[in-house]
């Protein structure tokens with residue numbers, strides 16, 4: 001997969017998408033958002049990929065937001081269109097069948113924080129910095145930040161970040177529940193890869209249905225969410241991997257999952 005601002009590799013069923021615009025601290029211009037949209041669609045359709053990692057190039061920045069220079073000349077119609085493609089892309093990421101882990105290796109601001117919040121799990125380097133500085137630029141977040149951030153850290157903490165535009169460090173992000181783990185920069189990728197491998201060892205359909213059930217449940221009432229869980233639980237019993245997983249337990253051996 002050849003892109004200008006995105007690198008993508010697939011190794012041992014784990015896809016790694018790297019945002020690569022070093023000249024702009026990996027800021028997301030329209031071209032990069034479009035490339036991300038394209039690669040996410042391709043990986044979503046690739047049944048050999050079990051887990052996805054998203055990170056930023058280099059050691060300084062995950063994503064320093066949407067590209068301010070590009071946005072600075074937009075009118076209302078163009079601004080809305082840019083927000084829409086960003087929102088559509090991040091919703092595609094949120095709804096990828098595979099679990100998505102953000103490896104936050106540095107600045108995670110504005111659209112970067114929105115990207116991280118669209119991922120299922122976030123690990124951060126000790127040097128990472130988080131925030132939604134948009135109000136300081138005269139705009140609101142536009143790639144889902146007003147909606148996903150409160151769902152991740154609660155509305156009080158989210159509103160403080162959104163209204164102040166303040167920047168927090170990785171330890172504060174950990175305290176708020178914005179990230180699951182903080183690691184020294186040099187250990188971040190191996191920790192994220194270790195997590196990805198752990199997930200990839202499990203029955204892929206069951207993992208994907210867990211993701212679908214959590215995502216569905218978050219956006220509806222608990223009765224509807226519980227009913228959906230009953231459906232996906234039942235569906236698991238139609239898979240080869242349910243037979244294999246339970247047989248392996250009974251036969252005291254390691255399961256060999258097929259993803260079927």
Ligand SMILES: C/C=C/C(=O)SCCNC(=O)CCNC(=O)[C@H](O)C(C)(C)COP(=O)(O)OP(=O)(O)OC[C@H]1O[C@@H](n2cnc3c(N)ncnc32)[C@H](O)[C@@H]1OP(=O)(O)O
Nearest residue numbers: 023024025027064065066067068069109110111133142143
């Ligand atoms: C819908 C979504 C909306 C949004 O996301 S709005 C944007 C939200 N993000 C921000 O407001 C962060 C903007 N960036 C910064 O505040 C700073 O950068 C940092 C604190 C992240 C880092 O500061 P330092 O270490 O001094 O680096 P540097 O010289 O500012 O950046 C290196 C080059 O990267 C470009 N750059 C950084 N962030 C962006 C960006 N978001 N959009 C466009 N370019 C960016 C700079 O301009 C500069 O470039 P050059 O060397 O040509 O001057």
